[in-house]
Amino acid sequence: MLKQFFITCSGADTDILESCSKGEQNKYAGIGATVFFTAVMAFIASSYALYTVFDNIFTSIFFGFIWGLLIFNLDRFIVSTIKKRDSFSHELLQATPRIILAIIIAIVISKPLELKIFQKEIDQVLLEEKNQMTLDNKEQIALQYTPVIEKLNNEITGLKREVSDKEAEVNDLYDTYISEAEGTAGTFKLGKGPVYKEKREKHDASLQELQQLREANAQKIQDRETQIATLSSEYSEKVNNTQPVIDGFDGLMARINALGKLPWLPSFFIFLLFLAIETSPIIAKLLSPRGEYDHKLEDQESAVKTWVAQKEDQRKQVLATDVVINDKVYQDISEEEELYTYKREKARSMMQLQADAFYEHQKRNL
Template structure:
């Protein structure tokens, strides 16, 4: 039962193959098994590749099964259409387009399996790429908010500088009126005289301005800090919103590109393996000698071709003979007086009827 199934997979004519030896049947069963398992590998590879796209088992298995059937049909067609002629160069020329198609199929089949085999290495590459993308994304978003935050921080620094400068002035006036009271500067008179009072009033007035400035700047600084906090919150919100896009950067194209960054040699050998599997049925037929099945198939095709050619030639000869007979018949009738007289009479009657009909039509118009 299994052998019969693989023979069907090979695309061979089962009726002809039943008349051949067991060895010939086993050869085509082996070719069919290769075709079947190649389609099975295509089904597995396509299912994994589509799972990375749809992230759904049912959709991946469904489309993978259709892809496996397509590869099975192509391989079966490729193998079944290679005819053994006994001339290797003619057979190779005949198989060249099929070999090129087999190479394309091998590439398509091997790539998803390479993604699965090197999944850990690809994940490492993707992790590094995600980290780079995360940093780049944060820097890009920060570039949008940073100028405004820097300007607000500069305003805060300016407010603080004004307070500090005012404090320096107040402290200088404080030292001045204290020195005046102690008699170490100014008038050099010990005690709280008029000069002391004047300097003390200046100090107190400037101190009041300092207190007022601190209150005003505190409100302004709180408002600026609130704006900075809002900008930082918006920055973090935008980072959090865009981060899932980076986290999902592991689709089929991203994995293929990540695979391209790895060493090419392992992938190349996996491709060669699938290329050998895909082209093995073709080369098996090319390298195998012309067997009983090929002779029987050629005999059957030649018999059908001969029968068709015979029928075609027979119909052409029949047509040619019939044309010759008709030519002779009409040539004899051409000189017959009785036929001429009869046809002349009928033609005369026809022309009279036409003349009468024309006359009636013209009369009706008038």
């Protein structure tokens, strides 16, 4: 039963093959097995590729099965249509479209296997890319907030400097009126005279201004620090919201791109392996010697071709004979006097009717 199944897979005419030797049957069973297992490999590879896309095992198996059937039907059709003749170049020409298609299919179905084989290396490449993307993402988001935060920090620094400058001014006034009281500066008179009072009043006024400035700038600094905290919170929230997108950067296209960054030689050999698998049904048919089945198939096709040619020739002869007979019949009829008289009367009646109609038409116009 298994042998019969593989023969069916080969696309051979089972009626003709049953009359052939066991060796010939085994040859086509081997070709059919190659067609079948090529479709199985296509099913496995395409199912894995689709699983990386849909992330659903049932959907992947379903569409992978459809793809396997497509490859099976295509290989079976191509193998069955390659006729073993005396010209190898003619057979190769028949197989050329399938070989080109096999290259395309090999590229498509070899990639999923490469992704599985080099999964750890691809994960490492993706990890490095994700880390770099995280840093780039933070820098890009920071560009939206850093200028504003820096501006606020500069304003806070300016407000603090303003208070420091005022404090220095108050301290200088304090030293001035103390020195005046001690007689070490100013008028150089010991005691609290009018000049001392004037400088003391100036210091006290400046000290009051310092207190007001501290309170006002403290409120401004607090407002700006609140804005900075809000912006920092928004920055952190935006980074957290965009991070899942980066973490999910491991789809099929991302993995294929990561695979492209790995050394090409191992991937190339895997591609050659699948190319060999995909072209194996065609190669098996091309390399197989012309056997008993091929001779019988050619004999059957030749018999049908001869029979069709005979029927076509007979139809041509019948048509030619019928034309000759019809010409002779019409020639004999044309010489009959009775037919001539009848057609002459009909023609005269027709011309009379035309003349009457023309006369009536002209009469109406006048």
